[in-house]
Amino acid sequence: MSIKNCIAKGVSSCVGCGLELAIRHVVKAVGEKTIIIIPPGCAATYSGFGPETAMTIPGFQGNLENTAAYAAGVRAGLDRQGKTDINVLAFAGDGATVDIGLQALSGVFERNERIIYVCYDNEAYMNTGGQRSSSTPKDAVTTTTPAGKPTEKKDMIAIAQAHHVKYIASASVGNIPDLERKIAKALENDGTSYIHIHAPCPTGWGYDPSKTVLIAREAMDCGAIELCEIIDGEKKITYTPKGIDVSIYHGAQKRFR
16 A cells, blocks of 8 residues: 555645545555546546646546546556556546446446446535435435435445445545555455445535534444445445434534434
């Protein structure tokens, strides 16, 4: 695991951004010998604009719907050149993963491409104003569900499991050691790795930006999210919730008021 910080300081994420914690620790864990593909979304701030970028590793910003396909193409090109020691990292939000990018991702899952696909899940289309995605929890208020979303959150871990993905994990910015350990395991995998990271968003969820890590930990401790990993079909829970009431987690967020 690399310890070098490959991302610049002072990137223009929102104050308290859960995504920023996620991308900094994921990129540090995968190391410098990595090519990253980022679609439009909050993380596009890190791919940069024009000739500028916030990262010292190579990569590019693709389209919203085909991040997984781009990653598979980069992997095939590297393998053709014999550069098998270079990691390919797809890093996309929930909208570009569970909604618009699901078809391309399903193909990568089925072909067992040797890439690491990370979804940072802030539970809505936050980059364009906070519209609901299929990763938005039931009853959460968004700009397109002002009375609360009437349907349940899509279960991407189960979808990946149904594709027989070799390494699957859920993680949280509230438990960074667990996240980095899972990235290290993904690096050892010779097929597709899928990691789904819960990344609270103070702007879209409506809470004090200083509380991001606390909110993330409350989600873990009330059971709103589950930290697990599935290796070759065998599932293991990697964090035991403390059993706090879900109202503690919901109560600090305007989207559930």
